[in-house]
Amino acid sequence: MTTDRHPSELKGLKDRLVSRFQSGLIVDIQPPDLETRIAILMKKAEDDGLEIPYEVTEFIAEAIIGDIRAMEGALVKLLALSSLRREDITMNLAKQVLKNLLGDNSFMDLSIEQIIKFVCREMKVSERQILGKSRTMEIALARQLAMFLSKELTNASLANIGTHIGGRDHSTVIHACKNIDKKIFHDNEFQRKVEKMKNEISGYKMSNYKKEKLNG
DSSP states (O other), X not given: XXXXXXXXXXXXXXXXXXXXXXXXXXXXXXXXXXXXXXXXXXXXXXXXXXXXXXXXXXXXXXXXXXXHHHHHHHHHHHHHHHHHHTOOOOHXXXXXXXXXXXOSSOOOOOOHHHHHHHHHHHHTOOHXXXXXXXXXXXXXXXXXXXXXXXXXXXXXOHHHHHHXXXXXXXXXXXXXXXXXXXXXXXXXXXXXXXXXXXXXXXXXXXXXTTHHHHHO
């Protein structure tokens, strides 16, 4: 069974069913990362008997996050345009497809610094507090959110994320992400808040991302 919340939080189920679900394996499934999205596109192209340059699949996977169907749809449109025009699949062709799908005001790389600013605004804390050593609950949560969102929405390494957020090491980032994952799993309101933040940040990314790639 697939659901967006813990079995104990499901309404309308009999206690014995909830107990049965809780006694089984409960797995928190996260959206696929960049490498997985690229692999999905490569596999789909392979299934269709086509070869696509790696840089093209990477470009599509970077541009469309959080929606595998939309990503695959972009690939299908790219293949159709290539066939219709009898052109090889190139970056220029991919740019045309994504311009049509996402609009001309596409893409710009989202940075850890931008995520920090966004989290500060949403959580009503200062950058100095997030980057500092304060361990008050409010500031610690904001700091962990910044680490979690940086891991989810950028290609930065854990060590790089830690360096940007107060010079912390990668183990601190791992711990922060686990804490946020756990809170998301057990707190529906917090889960909705994080999803809203991810969507808003992703929307910002999609409206500003890599103009030089599309217009270059």
